[in-house]
Amino acid sequence: MSPVTSIRQVHALAKQGTPRTIAVACPHDDDVLLSLDRATTAGMVRPLLFGRHAVIESLCAKLHLDAFRPEIVECADDASGVELAVRTVRSGEAQMLMKGLVSTGTFLKGILNKEFGLRDRPLLSHVAVFETADPQRLVIFTDVAMNIAPDLAQKLQILENAVGLAHRLGIERPKVAVIAAVETVNAEMPATLDAAALAKMAERGQIKGCVVDGPLALDNALSVEAARHKGIVSPVAGLADVLLLPDIEAGNVLYKAIGLVAKCPLAAVIVGASAPVVLTSRADSGETKFNSIALAAAIS
Ligand code: COD
Numbered sequence: 001m002s003p004v005t006s007i008r009q010v011h012a013l014a015k016q017g018t019p020r021t022i023a024v025a026c027p028h029d030d031d032v033l034l035s036l037d038r039a040t041t042a043g044m045v046r047p048l049l050f051g052r053h054a055v056i057e058s059l060c061a062k063l064h065l066d067a068f069r070p071e072i073v074e075c076a077d078d079a080s081g082v083e084l085a086v087r088t089v090r091s092g093e094a095q096m097l098m099k100g101l102v103s104t105g106t107f108l109k110g111i112l113n114k115e116f117g118l119r120d121r122p123l124l125s126h127v128a129v130f131e132t133a134d135p136q137r138l139v140i141f142t143d144v145a146m147n148i149a150p151d152l153a154q155k156l157q158i159l160e161n162a163v164g165l166a167h168r169l170g171i172e173r174p175k176v177a178v179i180a181a182v183e184t185v186n187a188e189m190p191a192t193l194d195a196a197a198l199a200k201m202a203e204r205g206q207i208k209g210c211v212v213d214g215p216l217a218l219d220n221a222l223s224v225e226a227a228r229h230k231g232i233v234s235p236v237a238g239l240a241d242v243l244l245l246p247d248i249e250a251g252n253v254l255y256k257a258i259g260l261v262a263k264c265p266l267a268a269v270i271v272g273a274s275a276p277v278v279l280t281s282r283a284d285s286g287e288t289k290f291n292s293i294a295l296a297a298a299i300s
Pocket of ligand 1: 104108109112119122123124125144145146147148252281
């Protein structure tokens with residue numbers, strides 16, 4: 001498979017095969033319903049909604065979604081909407097899960113629930129993808145929404161989850177930049193110590209299927225020019241396919257800067273669960289929600 005280099009190619013992958021059933025917890029939101037309608041029309045998904053029938057029907061009427069006829073399972077409150085949607089994925093009846101208008105904490109706790117949740121790999125993590133031009137390609141970055149302050153062992157898991165996604169997108173040996181504020185190891189900046197450790201682990205074969213370097217600052221991870229200016233000699237510098245961010249704050253700020261300021265196309269999913277999970281926030285555009293459904297369908 002040649003590497004997927006655009007969000008449009010992600011859409012094309014999502015349209016292959018039969019539509020995947022997507023269980024949606026609490027879809028009481030305009031953009032969630034609009035993006036589901038669009039993904040259904042495109043042949044990517046078959047929605048199975050867990051929420052309040054009357055609210056969903058009135059929103060669909062307001063949005064003029066006349067041809068959108070999803071199956072709806074009545075749920076009295078958010079907690080039961082999440083639990084039933086998660087259980088439906090766990091049973092195999094649905095192949096993807098999506099968060100609607102429900103708090104991120106409630107939703108994530110449902111996925112992690114020991115009795116009915118979707119844990120598969122040791123750590124679940126959030127992975128976002130943006131499309132950049134010149135040359136056109138996808139850059140994966142993580143973790144912007146789930147793991148708050150990962151330690152070295154958790155960063156290794158997050159890195160491996162992102163590399164797994166890169167492989168699914170045809171990037172055979174992704175270049176991973178472990179991001180910090182500077183590209184030199186500084187004992188006062190713990191993120192640089194973790195980055196150096198991960199780079200050494202990869203060099204010694206403890207991390208497979210990718211090339212890892214760090215610490216790298218964002219500019220010299222993504223710009224060959226910036227790396228050259230700073231005299232950085234590295235197989236990753238300027239060419240990173242994966243950006244491993246130090247914590248949720250750095251990741252979340254980067255995600256919002258890319259979407260809101262740079263206006264680059266974005267998609268995001270949680271990986272490491274037994275099925276892909278679409279976790280977008282209320283502030284995400286309808287386009288990002290649609291792209292995220294497509295990404296989840298493409299890898300399910
Ligand atoms: N993967 C697998 N297991 C996990 C993970 C994970 N990412 N996180 C926690 N666990 C396990 C722990 O090992 C433990 O067994 C159990 O879950 C409970 O662990 P806690 O007490 O640390 O976790 P919780 O339930 O209090 O919180 C987990 C959340 C994912 C809800 C929490 O980390 C969180 O709130 N993350 C940030 C979510 C957020 O607000 N994002 C907003 C950005 S848009």
